Amino acid sequence: MKRDVKIEMKDIKWPEKAGFIIAAPGFKYIGIAGVIAALAMGLGGAVSGGIGLGLFAFVCWFFRDPERTIPPQSNALVSPADGKVISIETIENSTVVSGSCIRVCIFMNVFNVHVNRVPMGGKVEKVTYFPGKFFNASLDKASEHNERNALVIKTPQGAVYGVVQIAGLIARRIVCHIKPGDRLERGKRYGMIRFGSRLDLHLPLNTNIAVTLGQKVSAGSSIVGYLGREHEK
Known part of the structure; x- marks a missing residue:
């Protein structure tokens, strides 16, 4: 039976601090969204370009990776x-x-x-x-x-x-x-x-x-x- 879910167990190592404040698994999707936004702005009108930019902004925001303060309690x-x-x-x-x-x-x-x-x-x-x-x-x-x-x-x-x-x-x-x-x-x-x-x-x-x-x-x-x-x- 075909599986729709993909369990990715690649050697993706998150850094101690997020260098770009973006999670590494999101880079591919951000790139795709960027291409779509560029095509929308270049080939479509203002409305299409705005939608493309909105999509790009949402994907970047979705894959955000903020720093967090870890509680000190040992247990x-x-x-x-x-x-x-x-x-x-x-x-x-x-x-x-x-x-x-x-x-x-x-x-x-x-x-x-x-x-x-x-x-x-x-x-x-x-x-x-x-x-x-x-x-x-x-x-x-x-x-x-x-x-x-x-x-x-x-x-x-x-x-x-x-x-x-x-x-x-x-x-x-x-x-x-x-x-x-x-x-x-x-x-x-x-x-x-x-x-x-x-x-x-x-x-x-x-x-x-x-x-x-x-x-x-x-x-x-x-x-x-x-x-x-x-x-x-």
């Missing part, structure tokens, strides 16, 4: 995405981590920053691709039925959690440059989903959740919760 889990918290629930038999967990779902609309960041540092234990459908990412069934890419990360204190990039109705390009064995730092860039979608966190049951339903969060700077102290050595 704080930061949001992996900009967006709105649409679900907080305890689930059994997680398909990402073993056993029960707390799942926090964050929905990104087309106006959010789409660069994804590491919730908490640690070693990547597993990277798993799940084929699936393309339901609206705001629906509950998207967590289990949509195409998605999951990381399982073990922190230095021994806690294990999962973070899942989920494709949506429109967003069908997931970018992830992480491999098993990689060591990640909290708040660092690790991928993105193009044109709106969702990220889920699968967290240990003793996580102290710090967000509420409907709350807007920012990747890398908003604290989603705190890992239980019993994980610390």
Whole structure:
């Protein structure tokens, strides 16, 4: 069966600081939008040129990659995405981590920053691709039925959690440059989903959740919760 979603696991390394304030995976799309804008201005009238410039400006804005201030608390889990918290629930038999967990779902609309960041540092234990459908990412069934890419990360204190990039109705390009064995730092860039979608966190049951339903969060700077102290050595 033909796959419409493309999981890009190229060696795309985001810099410590965004040199152009534009995410690297957006360069191609910005170039295409620039060509369209130039053709619209050269071959069309003022209206066509204005539409072309508007498209170019939107694509540049969509792929923005602002710097974020990472919270200093050692046991704080930061949001992996900009967006709105649409679900907080305890689930059994997680398909990402073993056993029960707390799942926090964050929905990104087309106006959010789409660069994804590491919730908490640690070693990547597993990277798993799940084929699936393309339901609206705001629906509950998207967590289990949509195409998605999951990381399982073990922190230095021994806690294990999962973070899942989920494709949506429109967003069908997931970018992830992480491999098993990689060591990640909290708040660092690790991928993105193009044109709106969702990220889920699968967290240990003793996580102290710090967000509420409907709350807007920012990747890398908003604290989603705190890992239980019993994980610390």
